[in-house]
Amino acid sequence: MTGIGAVFYRDYRQRMTNIGFVFWDLFVPLAYLVLFGIGFERMLGSTIPFEDDSFSYTEFFLPGVLGMVTFSVAMNTAWGFFMDKDSGIFYEMLTYPITRAQVLIGKISFNVLLAVIGSILAIVLGVVAMDIRIRWNLLPLTALIVVAATAGWFFLFSVFAIKLARMDSFNTVLSAAYILLMFFSSMFYPLSDVPGWFRVGAYLNPMTWQVDLLRFSLLGVGSANVLLLEGAAVVVFAAICLILAVRALNRAG
Amino acid sequence: MYEWGSRTILKIQDFARGNKMSSLINAIEVEDLRKTYRSNSSEPVRALDGVSFAVPQGRIHGLLGPNGAGKSTLVKILSTITPLTSGRASVMGFDVSRHSLAARQQLAVVLQQTATENLLTVKDNLLIYAYLHGVKSREAALRMRALAEEFEFEDRLRETVQELSLGTKRRIQVAKIFMLDAPVIILDEATTGMDPIMKRRVMDRLRTEARNGRTILLTTQVLGEAEELCENIMIIDQGRAMASGTLPELRKLSTHIFRVNLSFAETNGDLVDRLEALKPEHLRVEANVVEMLFRGEEASLLGRLAEISRELPILQFEVHGPTLEEIFIALMEEKK
Numbered sequence: 001m002t003g004i005g006a007v008f009y010r011d012y013r014q015r016m017t018n019i020g021f022v023f024w025d026l027f028v029p030l031a032y033l034v035l036f037g038i039g040f041e042r043m044l045g046s047t048i049p050f051e052d053d054s055f056s057y058t059e060f061f062l063p064g065v066l067g068m069v070t071f072s073v074a075m076n077t078a079w080g081f082f083m084d085k086d087s088g089i090f091y092e093m094l095t096y097p098i099t100r101a102q103v104l105i106g107k108i109s110f111n112v113l114l115a116v117i118g119s120i121l122a123i124v125l126g127v128v129a130m131d132i133r134i135r136w137n138l139l140p141l142t143a144l145i146v147v148a149a150t151a152g153w154f155f156l157f158s159v160f161a162i163k164l165a166r167m168d169s170f171n172t173v174l175s176a177a178y179i180l181l182m183f184f185s186s187m188f189y190p191l192s193d194v195p196g197w198f199r200v201g202a203y204l205n206p207m208t209w210q211v212d213l214l215r216f217s218l219l220g221v222g223s224a225n226v227l228l229l230e231g232a233a234v235v236v237f238a239a240i241c242l243i244l245a246v247r248a249l250n251r252a253g
Numbered sequence: 254m255y256e257w258g259s260r261t262i263l264k265i266q267d268f269a270r271g272n273k274m275s276s277l278i279n280a281i282e283v284e285d286l287r288k289t290y291r292s293n294s295s296e297p298v299r300a301l302d303g304v305s306f307a308v309p310q311g312r313i314h315g316l317l318g319p320n321g322a323g324k325s326t327l328v329k330i331l332s333t334i335t336p337l338t339s340g341r342a343s344v345m346g347f348d349v350s351r352h353s354l355a356a357r358q359q360l361a362v363v364l365q366q367t368a369t370e371n372l373l374t375v376k377d378n379l380l381i382y383a384y385l386h387g388v389k390s391r392e393a394a395l396r397m398r399a400l401a402e403e404f405e406f407e408d409r410l411r412e413t414v415q416e417l418s419l420g421t422k423r424r425i426q427v428a429k430i431f432m433l434d435a436p437v438i439i440l441d442e443a444t445t446g447m448d449p450i451m452k453r454r455v456m457d458r459l460r461t462e463a464r465n466g467r468t469i470l471l472t473t474q475v476l477g478e479a480e481e482l483c484e485n486i487m488i489i490d491q492g493r494a495m496a497s498g499t500l501p502e503l504r505k506l507s508t509h510i511f512r513v514n515l516s517f518a519e520t521n522g523d524l525v526d527r528l529e530a531l532k533p534e535h536l537r538v539e540a541n542v543v544e545m546l547f548r549g550e551e552a553s554l555l556g557r558l559a560e561i562s563r564e565l566p567i568l569q570f571e572v573h574g575p576t577l578e579e580i581f582i583a584l585m586e587e588k589k
Binding site for chain 1: 373389413
């Protein structure tokens with residue numbers, strides 16, 4: 001087994017041994033889609049207007065659920081990373097005959113696989129059980145966005161996992177990230193109706209870029225200029241987070 | 254001779270193993286090693302200040318020192334966790350700064366901190382550790398079974414490590430290194446928290462590994478353990494080597510310390526007073542048996558003991574060199 005393969009297998013065994021992780025990775029986003037989606041759909045009426053078109057709330061929300069999947073998977077893996085540090089195994093791993101890059105690649109590979117599985121489950125649930133119509137021809141683009149976003153979130157949270165020494169500090173960062181990045185974005189509501197300050201803040205949030213791109217790839221909505229800018233921003237965000245994570249990992253110990 | 258970091262070392266190593274000439278080369282070499290920790294908020298801390306030593310292949314080398322002496326920093330530099338500030342260090346000829354990955358390929362390390370995969374089962378802890386070191390899965394499974402039997406955790410293989418006691422976690426952590434064939438083993442206070450029987454088993458296993466050509470660098474606070482296990486010992490304090498050598502060599506550094514054991518045929522009420530008048534560093538009297546530790550010249554003491562023996566005959570008289578603990582304490586006190 002190669003170094004990357006061994007790190008991948010390690011993360012796989014961690015998830016399989018602790019099934020609670022899988023609940024948070026996969027089932028919480030699906031529960032959001034079903035419970036939150038149906039509840040809001042009933043409250044808001046049959047359709048909501050969005051970008052010169054109209055959608056059911058669950059249709060509008062499905063790309064947000066995919067964003068939630070990438071976010072949850074990355075957050076759980078970063079939490080595992082922090083636990084590795086807390087248990088001392090993180091420092092022991094620095095003595096193993098694998099490079100820091102192999103550790104990150106092995107981890108991100110498993111994360112991406114998990115996020116893709118979660119996204120497929122959400123799409124299948126939406127299409128089969130909730131009658132959501134998606135653009136099948138753009139599924140490869142959807143997969144690409146899921147991969148890039150999962151990597152970006154994982155690298156971002158890894159920096160905090162490596163740098164922060166105290167668990168309460170790390171949990172506070174994760175909780176704040178959960179509230180701010182998910183609710184201060186276009187995940188749950190169209191940004192056209194929110195106050196100006198909210199809209200400006202939301203457009204600075206990588207989650208908005210990711211969800212807007214997913215809305216385009218799944219529903220075919222969005223302005224081309226904005227989407228191009230957001231696509232570039234997601235790539236830059238993931239690249240910057242990767243650099244920060246590698247630097248943090250190289251300085252660890 | 255070989256070059257630092259050169260691949261030719263591997264050929265020498267293979268040759269040495271094949272021909273049982275393992276002591277021909279140094280498995281670990283450290284030369285004028287310095288490490289300074291800098292932070293914005295406080296003065297720089299010099300953790301290592303010009304330490305040099307070499308460990309020949311197949312030897313057990315002990316590193317002793319009080320807390321904060323620099324032992325763990327040295328271990329972290331050798332295992333490539335922490336970069337050195339200046340000097341050089343190599344493992345099996347691979348420079349730890351320039352060829353860190355190649356150096357790590359030669360190592361199995363137990364850090365001071367308990368390091369176990371708490372979210373994994375005991376079985377996965379051992380297997381994944383082996384996979385991460387490039388051991389094939391079939392070989393890893395065979396070794397895992399053998400170790401589970403040797404270290405008595407066969408019935409716990411399916412339990413997650415977070416459910417285990419600290420001592421058992423430590424046992425798993427130490428057992429892991431025997432999953433590997435790495436030629437150098439580094440143990441940083443590895444037996445802390447282990448029960449005496451398991452500690453003995455680990456020590457026996459380490460002796461066997463050294464006999465088979467593996468090199469072991471051991472830091473410990475348990476001086477008896479170092480005395481029993483290590484062929485060479487280095488005492489460091491405040492980042493500097495204070496003394497090093499075999500135990501007899503270290504004893505020579507402390508010739509003015511010696512232990513006297515006496516057995517009297519009979520005792521009387523003022524024996525303790527008369528012995529205390531000899532001004533021993535340490536005195537223990539149990540029935541007719543006396544144990545004393547002295548610092549000073551042996552000759553003058555012998556004359557005074559002869560006077561005592563005229564009134565209270567001595568049946569047995571033994572003079573011993575100091576234990577490692579006594580040497581260690583004496584060196585620390587001298588430094589103060």
